[in-house]
Amino acid sequence: MIRWILVVILALGIAGTAFWGYQEHQDKNEILIQAENTYQRAFHELNYHMDMLHDEIGTVLAMNSDKRLSPQMVEIWRLTSEASSNVGQLPLGLLPFNKTEELLSNIGDFTYRTAVRNLDDKPLTDEEMQTLEKLYTQSGDIKDELRQVQHIAMDNNLRWMDVQLAIANEDEQTDNSIIDGLKTVEKSVEGFSETNVNNSLIGGGASLEDHRYELILTSDDVSEQQALKISQKLFNTTDEKGITITESGDGANIPLYSTSYHNDKKNAYMDLTKQGGHPITLLVDRPVNDKKISLNEGSKKAKKYVDDLEFQSMELFQSSEYGNIGAYSFLFNQDGVRVYSDAIELKVALDNGEILGLTAKNYLMNHKERKIETPAISETEAREYVNPNVDIQEHFLAIIDNDFGEEVLTHEFLGVLGNETYRIFINAMDGVEEKVEKLGGTEVNYQSRL
């Protein structure tokens, strides 16, 4: 009897221990994942901040007015502090990472000094511009190497926890690409200059208070039946029964119908506004075969589609090829002035020219009747406000949202400085340098460098 009781107690004890052990194991795993996530976040943010830093310094090089220079310096200074804090969070204690930190502190010191000084009285000297150019090149090199490491790390699913272990047991030689990669970051390697700019112009600030969907507010509601008809046309199908329709809930900014359609060849999805029945998002999902038509032919299909939908006087602004898909963006053009906030994007399959997607959110949100005044400053006068080192190539008149979210009429200049292209906006009324943007859009394919 007693023996049986003992057996039961022992069995319970063992089961309990096993359970407890398992729980501990789970907890440990969870904490490991948490710690890993913190490291990952710091590392990816470091990459992002270095990218931004490089671009913001590049932007300073193309700036002319001191009024914009001070806030820009403050921005760079902020970014250096963010980036150093990211470096500080990484488990790099035993790795020599001095050079990156040194560069960050150099940039930080330089921008702090210039930001607090009155640039009207004491503008940047030639020497300081040279320093800035040097910092620009160096930050570019380091950024590129970091991006390469990031690519390797993601491609091979490397973990920072492993790095930490590898650093801790130094006698154990393991293949650790992150460590190797970070060591090469420290070697100054000749870099490439590609680019990235954070705030995109299109869509402006998109703060909902300023953009009130004026276009559709006055329109009448369309019924579900009508919405189905429109969907049927845009999905390019005769099968009205196959389309499902739902209405948006309370959280939506404007009431929407969402429709979707499936057949064996494709899935299609669309949002359209209840008022006026305007398509706002269209997505067609199907496998795209090999490229048969050029980006240029695709742009003609896209243009025709936009015209057919009765979006008037839209002009092609940008085009890009992603795999076998062409992505296009169109801007509204009013009497030769392009309006950045009224943008429409389209996706075209380059195998047969079918439209794979449309988004008119920015257009519907921002479009309204505008009275455009005549510029008080001529193009020639506006050129005087642009940094003389920038070689101006193209000129447009454009309406953009400035830093305060107001729409302003500007002279837009596209120019080249060094190997980079910049977009510079000069206010057409008072000559203020409203925005300077470094243009990118292409990047070295890291995969091809492995």
Added chain:
Amino acid sequence: MKNKTVSLLFIMGCLLVIGFGSIYQPNTSKAFSPQVIQQGAVGDDVIELQARLQYLGFYNGKIDGVFGWGTYWGLRNFQYEFGLEIDGLAGQTTKDKLVKASKYDEAFVKEQIAQGRKFTHYGGVEKEKQAAPTTTPKKETGANKTAPTTNVTSVNVPQGFSQNDIQLMANAVYGEARGEPYEGQVAVAAVILNRVESASFPNTVAGVIFEPRAFTAVADGQIWLTPNERAREAVIDAINGWDPSANALYYFNPDTATSGWIWSRPQIKQIGKHIFCK
């Protein structure tokens, strides 16, 4: 009267010449394919365009097969110098002019690209001087993906994003919504971007994704599954402006959601298994 005959003859002569010209055109530029090449294009035609522009000294960038800004300005300056219409498009006339004015050593260029060397293609410079010696021999690790079938060495990325940012977002989207319809994946990517924009969330993509307790796929490690091409495409669409979530900041799966709080958010719509809300 006589004058008229002469001018008529002249016009006919011109027409004849033009006629012959157009008949012979395909021969002179059979190097390029017939497409009109415009900014944003990718591929062998762009490599040839860049190489030919560089031969004439209009393009100083890398010959990488992506029609970016450098190529655009090079082409426009070429059109300006040669008295063509300056539109930044490589159409038939421009291509013919270019082929006539420059040489293109396709074998040399493609070989350099395949070897991964740095090289240039300027006219009047010996080839030996244009190619840098290979510094790092290509690593032949087993992990290497299938050999690249393309000569293009760069990629288009949306303004303001790196391939790595896209990759990271694709990881998150795949981990969170791999079983969802395509529009549901775009919507999840759009929520990440809406959060970056929003004042109450971190200001970077990495910050939003790795914010503690924000995404279940991050908390349980599913984010490290390898994403498929579809998830990447969804991310690029979201970056390019598509937002099927209609400005949502949150989403949840009603079958598995454990927090009562999430039900109190104003809902926008449901896509697949996810309810999107503000």
